[in-house]
Amino acid sequence: MNLAIFFLVLGIPLTATICCIFIQRRWVFQATTITATALTAIAACILAVMVFVNTSVSAQGGFFYADALSAYVILIVTGSALVVAIYSVGYLDRQVSDGKIDPKILRLYFVLLNLFHSTMLLVLLSNNLGIMWIGIESTTLATAFLVAFYDRESSLEAAWKYVIISSVGITLALFGIILTYYSGLNAVHTSADALNWTTLMSVAQKLDPSILKLAFVFVLIGFGTKAGLAPMHTWKPDAYAEAPAPVTALMAAGLVNVALYAIIRFYILVNKSVGTTFAPTLLITFGLLSMAVALPFILVQKDVKRLLAYSSVEHVGIIAFALGLGTPLGYFGALLHMLNNAIVKLVMFLAVGNIRIAYNSKIIRRITGAIKIVPASATLLFIGMFALTGWPPFGLFVSELTIATAGFGSGNIFPTVLFLFLVAAVFVGLISYVSEMVFGEPPANARAGEPSVVSIIVLTGLLLISVVLGTAMPGTLFEFLQKIVMVLKG
Amino acid sequence: MLFISLGGFGIGAIIGLLLCLRVKGLNSQKLLAAGKNIAFGIAFLSSAAAFVLGLRIILSRQELSVKLLQTPLWGSFSLRIDFLSAFFLLVVSLLGCAVSLYSIGYTKQFTHRGKTGIFLFLYSALLLSLVGVVTAGNAVLFLIMWEVMALANYFLIEYEHESVSTRKAGFLYITMTHIGTAILVIMFMILHSYAHSFEFTAMGAVMGTIPPLVRSIVFLCALIGFGVKAGLMPLHIWLPEAHPAAPSNVSAIMSGVVIKTGIYGIVRVSFDLLGANPLEWWGILVLGIAVVSAVLGVLYALMEHDLKRLLAYHSVENIGIILMGVGGALCFSSLGHPTLAALALTAGLFHVLNHALFKGLLFLGAGSVNQATHTRNIEELGGLIGHLPWTAMFFLVGAAAISALPPLNGFASEWLTFQALLFGFNVSDFALKLAIPLTIALLALTGALAAACFVKAFGITFLGGARSHHAENAIESPMTMIVAMGALAALCIVIGILPGSVLTLLDPVTNAFFAVHIGSAAQLNPGTLLIQQGGGTSSSPLFIALLLAGLLLVPIVIAVAVGGRIRKRIAMTWACGLERIEPQMQYTATGFSKPIRMIFSNIVRARHEIEIENEISPYFRSTIRYELKTESIFHKYLYRPLNRAVLNSAHMLRNLQTGHLQTYLAYIFITLILLLIFAR
């Protein structure tokens, strides 16, 4: 049963990948993708229930492992993938009919999307830190061509930078993993288990702190590069701006959380072994640095997708900051923020995708009066912007307030004040640009009419979920998060 | 019984919300109008219910607390209506009633279905959140309501988003208010870290354990955070942009009650959450800010000839006057004079109510003018008293009230403020003794300037001859609008004549904070304000009104006795011998305020541009264009440099993203090296 569920979660998207390679008809591989992501999401739900009941699930002698933390991120990833799959169909059909994309390479897109999905799940399901690393490296490889999908100069440039920077980062992370393995070997003596997270956790007290500290530095920089923590975030605006909107959305909602997940795994380990000052200080520093670095780019920006990319940098910073607070409430806020941010980022990027189709531009100055051209998408974008910047009644308000509470509660007064200031300042940039896009008189060359009705329904649903999270968080979710907090406490 | 009232209100508001959502689905104009009327009707009834509730709570001297839900993170969300909340509830609901009524007529110009539906939704949401803000008993619930209010308000400001100035105003508003909220979050977090609870009662209970420095920080946070909303100088800059941009009925709500929530917050924090022993410099600081806001607010108002901007600046001024009372209360309270503190706070809160009434009235009047003439520029108006007789009359009442003329309500509260401040002389503190005469003098200056400003506003708009065809063809507003304005005008007069009745309502509020009854400082006759401190002083608006009416007989009798029946002749105004007088010859609003502009030239910093076109020779001029720009000193010396500095540094920092892959790798490299050194 345990093994079966792991195989389902991992296998369905992988199978879909392979199927898509061989399917020729457009609607078939589109349907395959949607079905696969939906089934994966269902399997993920089953896994989550199992984890909820049994605290953790493992198979193959601990090779596959899922606890509340992994189940949670899996739910986020599969959910996002489902949304993105549904959106992709309409979006890309529209782009094909507009002549933006060669219909022949449409299949490649779905192949890579499914591959991307499965690599992310690989990270989340393996207990072995080495496999986790392989998974994360594979996400880079799977997305490399997706970033360069449009085959423009700028997208090639973005993809090149993306792959190079990510590879450098991931190489550094691998060194961190080797160091961890080394310290594990000293404590465990059976080389097969010394990379297993659960094993390492059980012997955490015996691990050499100085090595683990070093390892954490490398891992943080490495996976931080993938997550987009400043100053390793530099690929993010390029890649996010150049990739097709649904890919960007999945990167912002899924990949970011996967990379953070990897950091969290190490964070737990290091905290247990080294004590709770070293790693938290680093995370708080990187968190605030990311927020601060993102700020000037949000205050002065020309390109709406880059704007959102920097917002993603900021939110990764928020999550890192919250994790760094090191208190249960901080963990709670961080976890909640992962979910909230994913939901709203999906809405934002996908709404921008719709607007981009209508205006054929992602330059902010050229997009005006969107409320008259694509009323639903513009409204979604606008409300999403408020959700993203932590206004009630949306979920991010709750998570950001939780984080602030935790910050003050943990005695990090000045960092928290800075945090609140940065959150507020980022809003200023976002509202100024988004309101200019949404309001005003539209230009003559814009095409009125929503590109896809399905996407509007889906995105509205997502916003409603965010509202639910912001007003009446389900008790089950609360309990679930409590369980994850227990995991994070070690 | 109270629960029924509250429940009725809640249901009313929810029905309002549902209904406006449904309106969006309906198709025909008729249904739209019907839905609109029903929605505003419900808003009216809901407000009325809230009014009854607030009144009951104060009269029955029984606080009300309703637990809404228990949250896992923030403790219990409850509405706790103590006397302060109840008083503000009264203010909110009074204006809510009037404006809802007014809106029925005013929104006839809204024909776009979807937009109107959204308007109704936002309007109801705004009223609901206002009630929520003043009744929330939990800091997080408060923040939620606070933000919903800001959001609803923002969208209402952006209602006419096609114009650039509206978008600018909306941006300024939402930016300022959001930064303010961030500071409020910091404040509540600090309080929470001592109280370990977000409930106001718990926060108030631990005030003794907070060290003075932290208390001061909390106070400053409150002053800045709430000050943004209240429009204190120099945090007011959004206010004169945002209030005019919104539709007039919304402006009335904004100026009348939304900014008062800032006052509510300041009072709530400094007297309730921080307890009864404030530090003295708080009060002095508040007095200072109050004076600056009042004087500069009215001066900038004088420089405006956009009717709604003018009114908006007056809101800044009146917030200053309110804060004089609050600041005085802080001073007295810190020096151990609870009775005086109660008196000062009463004066401030009384002015809260009064300002809500007359400012609401004035904005509604401005809305009627705007609707009738499609312009807010008073230079294009004139002579409207003939076309809009009712509007003119009610606007005049509002203008007189805001100028603190007896026997209207503005006079009563300003008189109380004067009295409260005057007793600062009896307090043995030199700083206060110096601060108070200056405050009094500047309050007098404010009052006089306000009168000057409203002579201008009323005189140029309603009197004389029409300066444009807009003004010539104006027609009077629909009945509901007139009734709403009339009701507010009547309230201005009634409260003006019977101020003691309001003081009775305020007694429990101050009693809760200072544990003294206002009755020990002032006697509470409905019609007379009697201060028993010192040598005793009194003023009786009721008798002033009666005597004014009675003494009117004297000139009438004299006129009839000496001159007999009046003989009248209608003639043209003397035009220095010219054949006839043109409306363009009248004094303009810009000209009217010129002497004051000259006197206060250092503060208002007017720049004028004159363009003259000559046709034949310099003596025969075809057109003269005169443009006057006033620039706020805060814009010039604070916000513009700040804005520039932020943008410049942002531009500079943006060079971090060079586009060079090598640089990016260098970032990683340097970070790695630094961390390696750190980790050793």
Place this chain on the structure above:
Amino acid sequence: MSDTLLIIASALVQLCIVLIGAPLIAGIIKKVKARMQNRKGAPVLQPYSDLNKLLKKEVILSSSSSWVFRATPYIVFTSILLIALLIPTLIVPVSLHWIGDIITVVYLLALGRFFTALAGLDTASAFGGLGSSREMSIASIIEPAMMLAIVASAVTAGSTDLSVIVSSLVSSPVSLIHPAHMLAFIGLFIVTIAETGRIPVDNPETHLELTMIHEAMILEYSGRYLAFIEWASQMKLFLFLALLSNMFFPVGIATSVTAAALIVGAVSLLAKVVVLAVVVAVIESTNAKLRLFRVPELLMVAFILSLLALILYFIIGG
């Protein structure tokens, strides 16, 4: 019952004195000025006949004016009458003193001014607007100076009730020679000159557009309306002079309702007011009218003096 009657009677007496006395003072000032200019001048009682004549004349109304224009004279006149009931002239305490203190008086003055200025704008003439504008501007700088001067005098008594202030001075005449008190007097005197529109602030006799303030506002008034406005400003001058004399030299003012005291009070009031009127006339004759934008400087002097008075009061103590 007899108390009520007494109150009404005393109020009526007060009213009558002000109503009847005011034109006389105006006449005296004119006469003194004429004498100082080596003219014979009009009879002292000329203002009475002026008023009489105006009341009987036909009224000419501007076609562009509204009810505000017509109501204003009555409002101005009535508000001054009400002030007359609040300021101690003959007797202290005034029977109706509880109706309003000095702040009320200031704001009642503002009421009259507010409507006069509106009436100026109502006629659609450039002169009216000019007058209103100047009047309101000057008034706005008069008011803080006036308020501070009042506060400086009120602070000794600890009350803003005029009757209380005067009573306390009567009962402790020592405070009359307090330096703070004297400074406050000078401050209030300057304010009086400005508030009543005398030279050097305003010239009540000119109709030159460059200089006129108050006259410009009421340029369109005629007949009985003009009579009431004129009479009201005469009463205003009278009341201010009475106030000055009683607040700073409360000699002879009646403190009980006996015939003797009242007569002494009336005589002393008349004497003091006449003396002050002569002073005003002398100042008017020996000074030129100030430029409009020099007026703030003069009022600043009043303001500073009053502030100084207050500080002195705090330093030396009451």
Place this chain on the structure above:
Amino acid sequence: MVDANTASHLIDIFAATILVTAFLIVSSRSLLFYVRLFALQSLLLGMVALLVVVGYGESHILIAAVLTILIKAIAIPVALNRIIKKIEVQKEIALSINIPLSLLICGALMIVASSVAEPILAAQHQTTQTVSRVLPSSIAMMLIGLFIMMTRKKGVTQIIGLLTMENGLFLSGLAITYGMPLIVEVGIFFDIMVAAMILGVFVFRINQTFETINIDELRSLRH
């Protein structure tokens, strides 16, 4: 054949040589030389892996050793050579820091690396594990690889820098942990190969689109 002690000494010598190749790469000007030096480096690394197999009896490393030699020492250099021949007119590298200064900086990096490795080496002393002095060299190689990527502007040089980093990584893995579990090792190899392929494809496409592989000119995405 070779006991652990000898193997350890040999590994140390090989590691030093590998580091020297890295320095040589930094000091060279020709693209083709870059590729050759890299091939040599990978070959030496393969030898180290073989030594680990022989010396410590870690037989699963054999696969890694073979893969290293096959892929890194042969396949990738051949592919890179073809790319260079096909698209590169100019065989000279482009650099933003001159060679003497680069070498100086790399020397400094060496010092940083040894100071970083110190605590780990100290920890090794305490345990019964064989002391390895390879760790500083491998960290230094990673830093030098990153440094090459930072300062050399062409696409191919960047690939070589990245691969040098990975070689350093692999060296450290071999030296201190005698390799990873097999599946991990294979996975890592697979990933690196794919990454190198993808980068190669991008170099082609960039060359087609921009008519240069000078990365310095990829600067349209800023801010």
